[in-house]
Amino acid sequence: MGDGVTTAAPALTQIPRAPGIAFILKKALISALVALVLFSLMIGIRTEAGPTGQLIYWTRFGDLAAMVAAVFGGSIIVELLRQWWGPVGTIRIIPPRLQSTLAVARRGIAPVLLIFTFLVPVIFYDQRYILDLGILVLTYVMLGWGLNVVVGLAGLLDLGYVAFYAVGAYSYALLATNFGLSFWVCLPLAGILAAFWGMMLGFPVLRLRGDYLAIVTLAFGEIIRLVIINWQSLTGGPNGVSGIPRPTFFGIPLVPGPDGLAAKLGIEFSPTHRIVFLFYLILGLALLTNWVTIRLRRLPIGRAWEALREDEVACRALGINITTTKLTAFATGAMFGGFAGAFFATRQGFISPESFTFQESALVLAIVVLGGMGSQLGVALAALTMIGGFELFRGLEQYRMLVFGVAMVLLMIWRPRGLIGHRAPTVFLRHSQAISSDLVKEGHG
Amino acid sequence: MDYFAQQLINGIVLGSIYGLIAIGYTMVYGIVGMINFAHGDIFMIGGFIALISFLILVSIGLTVVPVILLIVLLVSMAITALYGWTVERIAYRPLRHSFRLAPMLSAIGMSFVLSNYSQVAQGARVKPVPPIITGGYTLLEQNGFVVRLSNVQIIVVVTTIVLLAIFTWLVARTRLGRDMRACEQDQTMAALLGVDVDRTISMTFVIGAALAAVAGMMYLLYYGLVDFYMGFVAGIKAFTAAVLGGIGSLPGAMLGGLAIGLIETLWSAYFSVEYKDVAAFSILIIVLIFLPTGLLGRPEVEKV
DSSP: OHHHHHHHHHHHHSOOSSOOHHHHHHHHHHHHHHHHHHHHHHTTEEEEEOTTSOEEEEEOHHHHHHHHHHHHHHHHHHHHHHHHHOSTTOOOOOOHHHHHHHHHHHHHHHHHHHHHHHHHHHHTTTOHHHHHHHHHHHHHHHHHHHHHIIIIISOOOOSOTHHHHHHHHHHHHHHHHHHOOOHHHHHHHHHHHHHHHHHHHHTTTTTOOHHHHHHHHHHHHHHHHHHHHHOHHHHOGGGOEEOOOOOOBTTBOOOSSTTSHHHHHTSOOOTHHHHHHHHHHHHHHHHHHHHHHHHHHHSHHHHHHHHHHHOHHHHHHTTOOHHHHHHHHHHHHHHHHHHHHHHHHHHHSEEOGGGGSHHHHHHHHHHHHHTTSSOHHHHHHHHHHHHHHHHHGGGSGGGHHHHHHHHHHHHHHHOTTOSSOOOOOSOOOSSOOOOOTTTSTTSOO | OHHHHHHHHHHHHHHHHHHHHHHHHHHHHHHHOSOOTTHHHHHHHHHHHHHHHHHHHHHTTOOOHHHHHHHHHHHHHHHHHHHHHHHIIIIIGGGTTSOTHHHHHHHHHHHHHHHHHHHHHHOSSOEEOOOSSOOEEEEEEETTEEEEEEHHHHHHHHHHHHHHHHHHHHHHHSHHHHHHHHHHHOHHHHHHTTOOHHHHHHHHHHHHHHHHHHHHHHHHHHHSEEOTTHHHHHHHHHHHHHHHHOTTOHHHHHHHHHHHHHHHHHHHHHSOSTTHHHHHHHHHHHHHHHOTTTTTOOOOOOOO
16 A cells, blocks of 8 residues: 555656646545554454453544544645745745844844843743743743753764753752752852763764764663663662752741841732742743853854854864863753753752753754754743743643644754854954966955 | 573574564665654554454454464455555655655654544553464473474574565565665666656555564564554664664565564563663664665765
8 A cells, every 4th residue: 555655656746737637636535544544443443441450442433533534634724834835945035125134133132131030020920930930931932042052053963862861850859859959059060060970971082973862862861861770879869859958048947937038128018929939930041051052152162162063173173172162062062951950950959860861852942943943032932832832832742742743843844044044153254365367376265 | 502592593583574674674764765754663563463454364364373373364465555555645755856855754743644644543551462372392401491482483583584585575576576676776867767766765665664564463463452653662673773773774684584583582581671782772872873885785875
């Protein structure tokens, strides 16, 4: 059956000038047929372990028919849309006036977003849900900016970023519960430990590139997670660490009572204070990440990262030390991951290995790539879209990851370079320099 | 010694399953140059389809085990191959000439889609089946320890060898195999010489998925269960196997699969079961440090 479909494939790729109804129907019919075979057993039949442990099954032909019909209809709609939109790759000319408006909007969006973020706890003071969501989004913005150093700037594909998040979270959790160290002492320690692990990962992968690097980082992330699960005496294994202390306002706890911050300031205590404090804490950490990244980009090391991303061989030929460049990228990215992890631990009060699966790494990577690989604003917008979108589907618990996967595929097809394509190096020659012909033997240089 | 022999047998069986999955990775990587992250989930789908078709065949009253196995094998190969084709058509072909990361992320997305699709369609709980093939041979009996070779193990290894023979013949002797090797070397040139590149790539995914379906069915026979999450770990290990053997090399994939299967089994037998995955991944990292091209891979010369 694969054959009949395969031979039809070339016809699908070469879209004739004005495909008629017959063509669209034929294509939709083929799609529906493929869907029928694909879903026949997986959806048409449902298996479940019966009361005696023996597997039983029942049929769901109604669902199957609905799915096939949906594919048929969807295929017609997609084909009509494609005709209406025209062939892919057509350059659409935007009127100059609209273009300049867009440029202004683009420049204005970052400050507006920043001011709005600062005002979120003021506007939504009573809405705990929005504040929690804001904290979650900002955590992913911070993770995205951290990973952006590794993937977006240095071009090193890291699929195990969640390992550093985990290292940071466990560093704070274990140091605080075992030694009673405060959050503000542990935060730098968590960053340093995560950076150290970043170097640990960096050394073996110095010689690898591209996909090999991706798979090794993925394996590294899994190793860290498996060790956390199995080293029960230290990490509590699958049960995780609980009773992690809440952060204090530079030593003053946010609790009711005479010692609390509320009493010292002379205002009435409210549990929302802690949420607002956490909000500004993660906002500060995220902005620190952003600021450090922007500053680093202007330093020689940042330029070396961008050179490395563009071309490793050329970069080496120019005398850039690849070892330090890669290791600093890994360490810097990991450090921010560690900060975010420590914040995550103090916010949750409880951590377990379940929070640090490959899905998290994929989510953060998706945020970075969707954000346009290297664009700080793009990453922030992508985090907002992804996490916000995730929340929209919270009601459909079991369909959430399915929708996430579909969205990831569709976004890649629609905009492979991310929402804001931005990969231009920070420095480049502003004018192309013409070299006079007597300097070059063959004419123009 | 007998303990070791038993573990060796177990390791080879597990390695055959990994090897079958690894071939799919290595073929796709060789031709398209991307890691097909969804391949592990294709393997999982293959296991599910084998399970469901097995249930149906048993319930309509078929009792001859070889006939059941043959039908289940063919059905799961055919449907899973179509899954492989569809995944390539939807998620990878539009990104063929896009920048390097795009197909990889699309593949990660596809992997989520497939595993959650089967979770939604078939439920999250593990599906056990009673042992389908029973019996076996006692090879050695010494000091009360028995080295056994079960019929399932024989079937897994024999099927793997037969499929490998067919597959090697396919790649080495047929028109399709020649097209595939041509596309692996240079897609543009192959297209200029009249090779239908799109079709060849599609067929690569179809064959890889069919082999993964066989691996899924073997997994079902050997372990007697499937669940929606099994594709992820098996997929990473099979990819490790492909890298270990030298990515792009078909005998390498099989060799790497055997190596990973043996390492995992022996590590669980002599050290600790909990850290068997850590051992497999550590081997991957160590191999890539000292032997970046794998056991049978060709060194790649990079130019500016």
